[in-house]
Amino acid sequence: MRASILIVSKNRKQDLLKTLLILESLINKSEVEVLVFLDGCTDNSLDLKNELTWIKWFVSPISIGASAARHQIYPLANAEILIGLDDDAHPLNENFITQIELLFASNPNVAIIAFEEIKGIFESDVEALKESENQNKEFLFSEFIGCGFAIRKSVYTQTNGFPVWIDIYGEESCVSIEVLAKGYDILYSNKIKVNHRVNREQRKLDKQNYFRFEKQLKNSTYFFLVYYRLPLLNILKLYWHNFNKYALSDSKYFKIYFKTIIVVFIHIPKILKYRNPIDKSVIEKMRNLSTQNIK
DSSP: OOEEEEEEESSOHHHHHHHHHHHHHHSOTTTEEEEEEEESOOSSGGGHHHHOTTSEEEEESSOOOHHHHHHHHGGGOOSSEEEEEETTEEESOTTHHHHHHHHHHHOTTEEEEEEEEEESOOSSHHHHHTTSOSSOOEEEESOOOTTEEEEEHHHHTTSOOSOTTOOSSSHHHHHHHHHHHTTOEEEEEEEEEEEEOOOHHHHHHTTHHHHHHHHHHHHHHHHHHHHOSSOHHHHHHHHHHHIIIIITTOHHHHHHHHHHHHHHHHHHHHHHTTOOOOOHHHHHHHHHHHHHTOO
């Protein structure tokens, strides 16, 4: 098995179907497997199980969150190369599997390859590619984004995997810091491109920003509590920044801000069970990589 492609989906049947049909046209099913986790879907996404029988389906009747779903299916993949995609993202390279293999082969210490993300809804892949970066870029980076990446399974199994203590937004940072702590690297390469089919304006209308704000504030707090030896100062800076930038600007953000503080306080004992302080040098390395290689 050359590669395993893994997707978690919740109530986005049409987006998921489009992604799977595109993948079917790009891969050799005898060499590449596709695993899909349906996370408490209520939109008839389960119907796709009967339509696309070449997919390995995993179904949770209740939503457990994207990170917990990934935590469940990634160990079940058979290939050494695990490719993570969002249900509304697809590769723009016909030879993306080969490109991933070549990058891993030429970079033995790289555990994760982060792909170039091209956001937007386009009439064709040709139009999407017009929005891609003009020059080839490759550099070591601090983390990856979940809409498109590849990770060596042999390294993934050395970590705690995607965290069960995060639901959505921030889980990639947890895998990243644990991979770096094991002495491996994360490589950004725009040789592999994915179209993340998101309508930013529609998301604003749907108040997705409020949802993201709440999740990221909560999960960033959990991240510090789990991985930092002395997390308090970083947490205080986090809340001070978000109070000034968001809570003071909008009554909805203000309510979410204080609601999140209460939720975090209640769940601190549970989160502390997962404490895994990382050496300060690794955290400094992440910070340096973030500042040196901003696109």
